[in-house]
Amino acid sequence: MQRRRFLQGAGAVGVAALAGCAGGDGDNGGSGGGGGSGGGGGGNGGGDGNSGGDGGDGGTTTGSTGGKYDGLTITYWNRFHNNSGRAAEAIRGAISRFEDDTGATVDVNYSAGDPGQRWLTLAREGERPHIMDQVSGFVGPFVELGIAKPFPEYRDLFSDDLLEQTAWLMDPLGEQAYGGYDGTAYEFKFSSEPPRLLLARRDHLEAAGLDPESDFPPTDFEDSVRIAQTLQEDGPGNYGWQIYGSSGDVTDTCTEDWPVAQAGQAGKILNEDWTDTQIDDEPIKTTYENFVSLHVEHELSSPGTVSMSDEDGTQLLIQGEASMTQVPAATYADLLANAEDQVMNGDFIFGPAWKGESGARGITGGDGVVFINPTDGADEAEWDRAQEAAADMLENYLYHSMEFQRTMFSTIGGANIREDVTPDDIRSAVDDPTGYDQTQIIEATNTCITDQSGYFIQEAAPFFGEIQQGIMPGYIQQALQGEITASEALDQAAQEARDQFF
Numbered sequence: 329m330q331r332r333r334f335l336q337g338a339g340a341v342g343v344a345a346l347a348g349c350a351g352g353d354g355d356n357g358g359s360g361g362g363g364g365s366g367g368g369g370g371g372n373g374g375g376d377g378n379s380g381g382d383g384g385d386g387g388t389t390t391g392s393t394g395g396k397y398d399g400l401t402i403t404y405w406n407r408f409h410n411n412s413g414r415a416a417e418a419i420r421g422a423i424s425r426f427e428d429d430t431g432a433t434v435d436v437n438y439s440a441g442d443p444g445q446r447w448l449t450l451a452r453e454g455e456r457p458h459i460m461d462q463v464s465g466f467v468g469p470f471v472e473l474g475i476a477k478p479f480p481e482y483r484d485l486f487s488d489d490l491l492e493q494t495a496w497l498m499d500p501l502g503e504q505a506y507g508g509y510d511g512t513a514y515e516f517k518f519s520s521e522p523p524r525l526l527l528a529r530r531d532h533l534e535a536a537g538l539d540p541e542s543d544f545p546p547t548d549f550e551d552s553v554r555i556a557q558t559l560q561e562d563g564p565g566n567y568g569w570q571i572y573g574s575s576g577d578v579t580d581t582c583t584e585d586w587p588v589a590q591a592g593q594a595g596k597i598l599n600e601d602w603t604d605t606q607i608d609d610e611p612i613k614t615t616y617e618n619f620v621s622l623h624v625e626h627e628l629s630s631p632g633t634v635s636m637s638d639e640d641g642t643q644l645l646i647q648g649e650a651s652m653t654q655v656p657a658a659t660y661a662d663l664l665a666n667a668e669d670q671v672m673n674g675d676f677i678f679g680p681a682w683k684g685e686s687g688a689r690g691i692t693g694g695d696g697v698v699f700i701n702p703t704d705g706a707d708e709a710e711w712d713r714a715q716e717a718a719a720d721m722l723e724n725y726l727y728h729s730m731e732f733q734r735t736m737f738s739t740i741g742g743a744n745i746r747e748d749v750t751p752d753d754i755r756s757a758v759d760d761p762t763g764y765d766q767t768q769i770i771e772a773t774n775t776c777i778t779d780q781s782g783y784f785i786q787e788a789a790p791f792f793g794e795i796q797q798g799i800m801p802g803y804i805q806q807a808l809q810g811e812i813t814a815s816e817a818l819d820q821a822a823q824e825a826r827d828q829f830f
Contacts, residue, residue: 395429395430395431395432396430396431397430397431397432397717397720398430398431398432399431400431400432400433400713400714400717401432401433401434401435401714402432402433402434402435402458402459402714402717402718402721403435403437403456403457403458403459403714404423404434404435404436404437404457404458404459404460404718405436405437405439405443405447405457405459405460405461406419406436406437406438406439406460406461407439407442407443407460407461407462407463408461408695408740409438409439410439410440410441411739411740411741412739412740412741414738414739415739415740415741416438417739418732418735418739418740419726419739419740422721422725422726422729422731422732423436423721423725423726425725426720426721426724426725426726429725430717430720432717432721434721437457444463444466444469447460448469448470448473451470451473451475452473454703456475456700456701456702456703457700458699458700458711458714458715458718459697459698459699459700459715459718459722460697460698460700461695461696461697461698462515462695462696462697462698463695464505464517464521464693464694464695464696464785464786464788465786465787465788465792465793466788466793467514467515467696467698467788468788468789468790468791468792469790470514470698470700471509471514471788471790472790474701475700475701476514476515476698476699476700476701477514477698477699477700477701478512478513478514479498479501479502479512479513479514479515479516480512480513481699482516482699482715482719483516485715485716485719486516486719486722486723486728487723490723490728490746493745493746493747493748494516494517494728494745494746494747496747496783497517497520497692497694497745497783497785498513498516498517500782500783500785501513501515501517501785504783504784504785504787505785505786505787505788506788507598507599507600507601507602507787508598508601508602508603508787508789509788514698514788515696515697515698516696516697516698516699516722516728517694517695517696517745518694518695518696518697518722518727518728518745519694519695519696519727519736519740519741519742519743519744519745520692520693520694520742520743520744520745520777521656521657521692521693521694521695521742521743522657522680522689522690522692522743522773522776522777523585523588523589523680523681523688523689523690523691523692523776524581524582524585524654524655524656524657524681524690525654525655525656525657525659525678525679525680525681525769525772525773525776526544526545526546526552526652526653526654526678526679526680526681526772527642527645527652527653527654527655527659527676527677527678527679528540528544528545528559528645528651528652528653528676528677528679529563529565529645529648529650529651529652529675529676529677530674530675530676530677531564531674531675532559532563532564532565532648532651532652533559533563533651533677535562535563535564536558536559536561536562536563536651537558537562538555538558538559540677543555544677544679545679545680545681545682545772546679546682547682548682548684549586549618549682551682552569552652552682553569553622553626553628555568555652556568556569556622556626556628556651556652557626557628559651559652560628560651563651564648565648565649565650565651566630566649566650567628567629567630567644567649567650567651568628568650568651568652569622569628569629569650569651569652569653570628570629570630570633570636570641570644570645570649570650570651570652570653571619571622571623571628571629571633571636571641571653571654572633572636572637572638572640572641572653573623573633573634573635573636573804573805573808574635574636574637574640574801575797575801575802575805576637576797576801577637577638578800578801578804578805578808579796579797579800579801579804580796580797581638581654581655581656582619582654582655582681582690583615583616583619583804584690584691584786584796585681585689585690585691586615586618586619586684586690587611587612587614587615588684588686588688588690588691588784589681589682589683589684589685589686589688589689589690590611590614590615590684590685590686591610591611591684591685591686592686592687592688592782592784593784594606594609594611595611595612595615595686595784596784596786596787597612597787597792597795597796598787598789598792598795602787602789603830604826604830605795605822605825605826605829605830607795607800607818607821607822607825608818608819608821608822612818613814613815613818616804616807616814616815616817616818617813617814617815619814620804620807620808620813620814623808624807624808624810629650630644630649630650633808634805634808634809638653638655638656638659639659639662641653641655642655642659642662642663643666645676646663646666646667646670654681657678657743657769657772657773657776658741660678660763660767660769661741663676663763663767664762664763668762668763671762671763671766671767672762672763672766673766674766674767676763676766676767677767677768678767678768678769678771678772678773679768679772680772680773680775680776680779681776683779683780686781686782686784687780687781687782688780688781688782688783688784689776689779689780690776690784691784691785691786692777692780692783692784692785693785693786694742694743694745694785695740695742697722697727699715699718727740728745728746730746730748730749730753731757733745733746733749734749734753734754734756734757735754735757735758737754738758743773743777751770751774791828791829794828794829795821795825795829799821799824799825799828800818800821803817803818803820803821804817804821
């Protein structure tokens with residue numbers, strides 16, 4: 329796919345998706361209660377009856393009378409306020425301004441933690457919002473329930489300008505992520521996420537006789553091994569390249585990027601129409617053989633690698649125990665939170681993932697919003713009017729607005745999707761661009777997103793997560809412990825996946 333004007337607009341994006349999940353801001357909804365209070369509507373607090381419900385609106389009030397949406401209520405399930413305290417503040421502020429300006433009431437279900445299964449339970453029980461946030465890869469179950477609207481059915485609610493500014497990622501989304509649903513996209517993405525970045529200790533590179541500007545980042549896997557061995561042998565750290573083996577990270581970070589860089593579509597977990605898995609094909613096998621070899625053969629990672637998350641790996645870099653790793657761009661926030669002095673001292677340097685034979689550097693992700701079909705017996709005209717108002721809120725106040733796109737990296741995180749948001753726009757929206765120049769995070773993110781000949785996006789199949797997060801990790805962990813080879817691990821995982829899903 330030919331790259332468009334995003335080359336101009338992605339310079340400073342995605343650099344500080346704040347790590348961790350803050351608790352829901354609103355009152356706890358209990359196991360089915362209506363959390364929150366105030367004139368803006370308490371919000372749906374309904375949960376799954378186990379761990380408590382999602383928080384309600386928490387007291388947003390409507391400050392306008394006679395606005396264009398006066399008396400209209402939009403129901404909205406929101407999950408991204410959890411990304412950080414700034415995310416919650418930005419989202420609530422945008423919704424409040426929309427209510428004040430238009431007279432609408434937005435009845436928000438602010439999720440507590442990861443709401444995926446709770447929202448599915450509510451949907452199965454017949455509860456539906458007009459719109460809902462959704463992370464990449466978790467739309468499929470709602471499509472299976474028949475409640476998610478295809479994007480072509482609501483795209484006209486947005487301006488031609490916004491559709492043009494987001495086309496670079498939305499145009500390939502259907503084919504890339506929804507092959508099993510005839511190539512029809514369902515969510516409208518509002519952010520993008522680059523392939524995982526390489527991160528090294530600049531001071532370790534220098535101490536090992538390497539030039540941070542010319543010897544880093546590595547250009548392919550073999551080059552990365554060479555650099556890591558030099559770091560381990562001649563530098564101050566104990567581990568040249570810290571990888572990670574925890575069940576939450578071992579299959580969905582750099583190991584998701586490498587096979588796509590090598591083989592494009594053939595490196596994704598599912599084939600194009602979702603009728604089979606590709607995890608026992610050569611591109612993915614090569615990736616995991618290389619990945620496992622860093623620990624088992626080359627001994628470049630710590631003994632605790634098997635249970636280590638990518639955040640744990642970053643901590644070893646902060647402590648000086650490790651010298652290099654590959655992590656999401658959001659790791660920048662971890663560095664600022666835990667090692668600001670080192671960041672400002674120039675101890676860390678980011679670099680883009682290498683470009684493979686496919687012309688890509690890995691998976692390009694991003695989060696989005698899903699529009700929901702009306703419940704049985706609902707007034708369809710009223711439902712349509714609420715979704716029209718919701719589109720107005722998204723485009724002019726919330727995620728797709730120019731203001732939100734400029735500040736996204738410091739609120740909900742992720743890269744902007746609008747091509748008309750420039751690096752200068754983003755820099756000017758930040759009071760203190762801590763560590764930009766020292767870490768080269770802007771340049772690394774920009775290159776990783778834009779310097780690709782095509783975009784490959786994670787599948788939205790309802791069983792994708794069960795294969796990637798449920799089946800594969802245990803087998804790969806056995807390989808990291810030297811009990812089986814990576815090839816054997818993937819053969820066994822593929823067989824289990826086929827027995828369950830194909």
